Amino acid sequence: MSDTNRKAGGSRRDLLIGAGAGLAGIAVAACSKPDEAVNIPGGPSPDKIAASEDLFGVTYTDSERAQMAAELDRRLEMLAQLRSVDKPNSLAPATVFDPRLPGVDYQIPAETRVRVSPFQLGAKPGEIDVAFASIRQLGTWLRAGTITSRAITDIYLRRIESYAPKLECFVTVMAERARAEADAIDAEIAAGTVRGPLHGIPYAVKDLFDAEGAPTTWGASPYKDQQPNGDSAIVRRLKAAGAVLLGKTTCGALAYGDIWFGGVTRNPFDPREGSSGSSAGSASATAAGLCAFAIGTETLGSLVSPAMRCGTTAIRPTFGRVSRAGGMALCWSLDKTGPMGRSVEDCALVLEAINGYDPADAGSIDAGFAYDHALPLADIRLGVDPAWMDVATATERAAIEAARGLGAQLVDFRRPDLESGPLSLQLFAEAAAAFEDLTLSNRDDELKWQDDVAWPNTFRAARFISAIDLIQVDRLRRKWMQAMHTAFEGVDVVIGPSFTSGMLTPTNFTGHPCLVMRCGFDETRPRTLFDADANPEAPTARTPVAISLWSPLFREGPMLTLGRALEARLDVAKVQPAL
Known part of the structure; x- marks a missing residue:
């Protein structure tokens, strides 16, 4: 939420x-x-x-x-x-939301194809290097034998023990399961088997999803002892990809905010304030280097908002692209599952692993996912609504101008004028x-x-x-679907402020994908959940600012290509919090 x-x-x-x-x-x-x-x-x-x-x-x-x-x-x-x-929570309504309009060819990729940029081996890493390394760098070290999955896992577990209590970002650490999975992965690598780019990479999952060996608390006192029915679909897919589950991250109770039954999840860049919500723990843990990536969910801002607050990268995929089976339902026609990472391409690699049709999810859609880092930027049509420049902050305006200078085709975009x-x-x-x-x-x-x-x-x-x-x-929602389809005609990617653009609510209801990524830093005082000053007299801290990109339904690829280029141009994604 x-x-x-x-x-x-x-x-x-x-x-x-x-x-x-x-x-x-x-x-x-x-x-x-x-x-x-x-x-x-x-x-x-x-x-x-x-x-x-x-x-x-x-x-x-x-x-x-x-x-x-x-x-x-x-x-x-x-x-x-x-x-x-x-009527258990898992029972979906008979009426199922589908973001696709009748008669429209969405040019959905037939299969999943992801081509990321190459990564050099680099020097032998220290613990901090490992903790904040990208998935691609960790994978390069693993395949070269520079480090083992067990060693990476132990580094993250030590950091969780040191920093998670301060940040209140883990509700359950699954150390035994993590070490067993890492040892099994190392045996596979030693035998010459590599399942893919996530093979041996440790991650955390928002505690809305079942995972064998830990309660599924939904962040709420009435459910804190709730036991899982095996692994959820998202955990099974990541296990099949070779990822190592470290544990369950905190979430705002019943997927709203950053307050959970055990406390308030904190922003690693300013622990005086909450990390926003509701994928609060996933954003905090990823930003703090307590996992390589994490899984979050969004119904109406729960990936975007904590990613902005904590400075992580997050993809809210097209509605229906990623299975929600085995996860808590808040709003069957809106809930979406997506990755949180420290870079655009890391999120693309995770989305590749979790994408796919699942008959156990009533809203699931069979859609391939294509991303190519080498797609020429000149082939991408980039839109921005001029009205947004008046409401954007200076940091957001600088990011929009940087995106305009990347060489993409600049085209007109207008947010539909609807309530x-x-x-x-x-x-x-x-x-x-x-x-x-x-x-x-x-x-x-x-x-x-x-x-x-x-x-x-x-x-x-x-x-x-x-x-x-x-x-x-619901009829207004249909009208928005039609209007947003028209607005995106001739546009591959749109960039603008995450909140003041007015795009957050309608694109969630139309099912459009979103990429939120760090674009700079501002001096801020501790903020409330709704961004008001929590303590106007407090000293300021340097905290991240993010920008959002949106794309047509099922067309995340060009959005990620442009996002990767913007990430390189801005060069702020690797800045670490001072814990």
């Missing part, structure tokens, strides 16, 4: 206050426990209907209210039946449905974060979003 819908399209608090609703809310206002019948004393009388109308923005006559009462009473019986049905704020109602409704039992059992009180904008209050307020309003939101 994004913590950053605030500068374009209204704040999350504004969206909650302005949420439309309908009379279906009457039938659920009692918030009964799952095993109790839905009951409103005296039934839905005309007087109660009249008293609720202001909440829903409607007005009826006395005769209409009298006529409605009997119908609403019958619906109470249906709601009681509905609540009696077991995006109401789209968030779909997230609120799906998330409230995913965790209905938490609300109705009152176990939402166990969540650590209880502010007005936190999940407990949001889930309760979502009860007053009507089915009619939700369908209208």
